[in-house]
Amino acid sequence: MLSLIIENRFAITAAILFVTGFVNMMLHPNLIKKIVSFNIMDSAAFLMLASRGMIAGRIAAILTDGGADVSRYVNPIPAGLVLTGIVVSVSVSAFSLALVQRIYGTYGTVDMRELLEAMKKRGE
Amino acid sequence: MPFAWNLPYLSVFLTMTAAILLSVLPGARRAWLLTAGVSACVAVMSLCFLVFIVRSDASYAFTMGKFPAPFGNEIRFGPLQGLFASVFAAVMCLSLLGGRTELFEDVDEKKMGLACVMFNMVLASLLILTYTNDAFTAYVFIEISTIAACALVMIRDSGPTLVATIRYLFMSLLGSGLFLFSVILLYAVTGHLLMPQLAESVAALMAGGQYTKVLALVLAMMTAGLGVKSAMFPFHRWLPDAHGSATTTSSAVLSGLVVKGYAVLLITMFCRVFTLETVRAFHIHDAVFALGFCGMILGSVMALRETHAKRMLAYSSVAQLGYVFMGIGLGTPAGIAAACFQILAHAFTKPLLFVSVGRLASAAHHDKQLRALRGSAWSCPLAGFGFGIGALSMVGIPLFGGFAAKVNFSSSAIFGDEKVALTLFVLALSSVLNALYYIPALINIWSDRNPGAKRVEADPYAAAAIVVLACGVLFLGVRFTPVMELIVRGLELM
Numbered sequence: 001m002l003s004l005i006i007e008n009r010f011a012i013t014a015a016i017l018f019v020t021g022f023v024n025m026m027l028h029p030n031l032i033k034k035i036v037s038f039n040i041m042d043s044a045a046f047l048m049l050a051s052r053g054m055i056a057g058r059i060a061a062i063l064t065d066g067g068a069d070v071s072r073y074v075n076p077i078p079a080g081l082v083l084t085g086i087v088v089s090v091s092v093s094a095f096s097l098a099l100v101q102r103i104y105g106t107y108g109t110v111d112m113r114e115l116l117e118a119m120k121k122r123g124e
Numbered sequence: 125m126p127f128a129w130n131l132p133y134l135s136v137f138l139t140m141t142a143a144i145l146l147s148v149l150p151g152a153r154r155a156w157l158l159t160a161g162v163s164a165c166v167a168v169m170s171l172c173f174l175v176f177i178v179r180s181d182a183s184y185a186f187t188m189g190k191f192p193a194p195f196g197n198e199i200r201f202g203p204l205q206g207l208f209a210s211v212f213a214a215v216m217c218l219s220l221l222g223g224r225t226e227l228f229e230d231v232d233e234k235k236m237g238l239a240c241v242m243f244n245m246v247l248a249s250l251l252i253l254t255y256t257n258d259a260f261t262a263y264v265f266i267e268i269s270t271i272a273a274c275a276l277v278m279i280r281d282s283g284p285t286l287v288a289t290i291r292y293l294f295m296s297l298l299g300s301g302l303f304l305f306s307v308i309l310l311y312a313v314t315g316h317l318l319m320p321q322l323a324e325s326v327a328a329l330m331a332g333g334q335y336t337k338v339l340a341l342v343l344a345m346m347t348a349g350l351g352v353k354s355a356m357f358p359f360h361r362w363l364p365d366a367h368g369s370a371t372t373t374s375s376a377v378l379s380g381l382v383v384k385g386y387a388v389l390l391i392t393m394f395c396r397v398f399t400l401e402t403v404r405a406f407h408i409h410d411a412v413f414a415l416g417f418c419g420m421i422l423g424s425v426m427a428l429r430e431t432h433a434k435r436m437l438a439y440s441s442v443a444q445l446g447y448v449f450m451g452i453g454l455g456t457p458a459g460i461a462a463a464c465f466q467i468l469a470h471a472f473t474k475p476l477l478f479v480s481v482g483r484l485a486s487a488a489h490h491d492k493q494l495r496a497l498r499g500s501a502w503s504c505p506l507a508g509f510g511f512g513i514g515a516l517s518m519v520g521i522p523l524f525g526g527f528a529a530k531v532n533f534s535s536s537a538i539f540g541d542e543k544v545a546l547t548l549f550v551l552a553l554s555s556v557l558n559a560l561y562y563i564p565a566l567i568n569i570w571s572d573r574n575p576g577a578k579r580v581e582a583d584p585y586a587a588a589a590i591v592v593l594a595c596g597v598l599f600l601g602v603r604f605t606p607v608m609e610l611i612v613r614g615l616e617l618m
């Protein structure tokens with residue numbers, strides 16, 4: 001049992017982080033914290049991906065001293081995917097933060113419940 | 125390789141180039157013209173490609189950048205993809221035409237270029253979600269589509285649209301997070317991202333009984349993720365605010381197209397990667413059926429209680445998407461084919477309704493409450509007819525697209541071996557419920573002439589859009605057998 005946990009430590013951490021992010025994003029009323037939770041959720045996915053690509057004792061797939069022996073290197077695809085994923089997640093975060101800023105400018109709050117009340121008060 | 129096989133790639137390239145150009149090109153009218161022109165051009169290109177691929181009766185994997193599988197990226201297309209792409213691009217163009225007046229009223233002139241960037245990005249991501257043969261590319265374009273779709277809601281700059289956007293955005297992000305994690309888990313157990321290789325590995329794993337729990341989890345997360353994004357019940361609560369508060373073109377595009385992109389991707393994943401046997405083995409189809417079933421009934425019940433015309437249409441979209449999921453949930457090729465037909469029928473009908481309501485509301489000083497629209501059809505008879513055709517199609521009157529969709533669902537259930545009674549029951553109940561809110565709305569807009577109604581200036585763009593969309597609905601209602609044959613053949617060649 002213990003060896004199983006140690007073997008899958010990255011996957012387990014990723015699962016815990018993902019669920020934490022997911023639940024917070026769904027239930028937390030604060031919009032900024034929702035965005036933070038979204039980033040935790042995405043980081044969990046990247047951790048999972050990066051850990052799957054790692055092979056102990058091998059080096060990153062960058063040719064330096066002319067050694068083209070495949071067995072020296074780790075799988076580079078997950079790293080590429082993580083990079084793509086980070087770009088996506090940064091742009092989505094930037095978009096959401098800009099949107100929250102506009103909402104704060106209009107209603108003066110970043111709390112979802114207060115926001116709905118403020119809308120009701122304004123008759124919208 | 126014949127030239128026609130480059131057309132899908134070129135159409136995506138064209139929309140993305142237009143999007144990049146528009147971010148620097150000045151002029152609101154020019155931006156709108158370029159966007160409508162590009163979507164019309166893509167529609168024509170996709171239609172040519174469709175004719176070609178139907179004649180050659182084949183499907184083809186197009187390798188991007190000359191890296192062969194399993195290293196490179198691929199798009200894959202057959203008759204079904206060609207059909208979806210043509211309809212999506214055509215409806216996009218018609219929505220832009222139909223909502224033109226409101227678009228120029230609602231959007232700041234300086235920001236029109238940026239709004240048009242988003243329309244182009246939505247079309248590009250819809251095309252990629254239809255064509256892609258790579259799971260990770262699908263994820264990237266899901267996110268692009270999320271940002272573009274949210275921006276389409278907020279281009280009408282007001283408090284309620286901002287709040288609707290943020291709710292839509294967070295729900296969408298939950299969905300894409302689930303999809304991303306499921307793709308990564310799938311990659312972890314198979315080592316592939318291209319769909320044909322994924323399919324081989326999944327088949328090998330299923331045959332060997334390995335990682336079945338992980339595969340079940342992957343399927344569940346993927347279905348839930350795409351379900352959230354296409355407003356599957358109970359994840360539909362973001363939809364009425366987002367689709368109800370946006371400008372006419374955005375509502376038409378979001379309700380008619382964007383939510384469909386994810387449903388098409390789900391169908392592709394089910395048919396191409398997992399196969400229906402795997403889906404049935406894990407009973408995912410039963411869950412999808414149950415959620416579709418609830419969506420069909422509750423979407424209509426909520427539409428029934430709504431007094432705002434556009435929100436009523438938005439709730440009706442929840443019900444109509446329930447039909448799509450019910451078809452997928454039948455778990456048979458016939459059910460999936462019926463779901464594909466419903467995607468097409470609804471892609472014509474809902475934009476027709478939104479465009480008509482947009483025109484009718486301009487007679488009522490842009491008040492979209494149903495009571496304000498009373499008698500408005502007399503000020504703008506064409507929009508009244510458009511609304512009538514859309515409403516009758518939604519109810520399921522013969523001659524219209526919605527009826528053909530219901531016929532397909534019934535026949536696929538009757539010739540299947542399970543859920544016959546349930547399907548027929550929910551189809552009947554949903555038709556009654558649809559009639560209960562669409563018929564009064566129709567009578568309402570055609571009742572006594574409203575003395576306070578504003579005279580509506582003729583809008584040739586909207587008129588053309590209404591006529592073409594209505595013809596689309598009628599065509600699907602009358603000539604549905606060849607379309608169904610095309611869909612069935614497309615699914616076989618998936």
